Amino acid sequence: MDKIILIGAGGHAKACIDIIERDERFGIVGLVDKRESIVDNILGYKVIGTDDDLENLHLKYVYAFVTVGQIKTPEIRISLYNILKLIGYLLPVIISPSAYISKHAICSEGSIIMHGAIVNAGAKIGSNCIINNRSLVDHDAKVGAHCHIATGAILNGGVTVREGSFIGSGTVVKQGINIGKKCVVGAGCVVKTDLPDHSEMK
Numbered sequence: 001m002d003k004i005i006l007i008g009a010g011g012h013a014k015a016c017i018d019i020i021e022r023d024e025r026f027g028i029v030g031l032v033d034k035r036e037s038i039v040d041n042i043l044g045y046k047v048i049g050t051d052d053d054l055e056n057l058h059l060k061y062v063y064a065f066v067t068v069g070q071i072k073t074p075e076i077r078i079s080l081y082n083i084l085k086l087i088g089y090l091l092p093v094i095i096s097p098s099a100y101i102s103k104h105a106i107c108s109e110g111s112i113i114m115h116g117a118i119v120n121a122g123a124k125i126g127s128n129c130i131i132n133n134r135s136l137v138d139h140d141a142k143v144g145a146h147c148h149i150a151t152g153a154i155l156n157g158g159v160t161v162r163e164g165s166f167i168g169s170g171t172v173v174k175q176g177i178n179i180g181k182k183c184v185v186g187a188g189c190v191v192k193t194d195l196p197d198h199s200e201m202k
Helices: 011-023 051-058 075-087
Strands: 002-007 026-033 045-050 063-066
Touching: 002 011, 002 051, 011 026, 026 051, 045 051, 051 075, 063 075
Parallel strands: 002 026, 002 063, 026 045
Antiparallel strands: none
């Protein structure tokens, strides 16, 4: 079993740990958190260093995964992803055993597909995305890099969500809609028209 380190020791890390444990492809070595962190372990896994230790840890470990969450802004996740890539870590796709991923879909590195999520035929998931519990990415939908599709959100067929956007819990996006870069769509919205870059919808 390959070893992996997790970057971020907050609430989202707990959800990621649960999936990685169930997936059984990786053994979790520990977590890395920001320097001012007051957490010493998450679900029994120790915090083994800070961001400053990532280069040294790479001498021993090949795999890493970003376990920081994303709601208002993707910038922290983007920064961590870029740092890990620059150092040379491999970022796997993590898929819950209870998720459904069509063999005709594409999921890119560093993304996590969580419990009960569905990614249908022709769908494309970019790098470093969170496809959260019970969300649906329907046929031919495209999710750009560094997006978070939150719990129970529905992206209908042919929807495009561009880089860095957040789609809140329970939101429904009508088929064929285009959502621009770094948009924030709040929980429970119904999106029936295209949204330009940096839009906010509540």
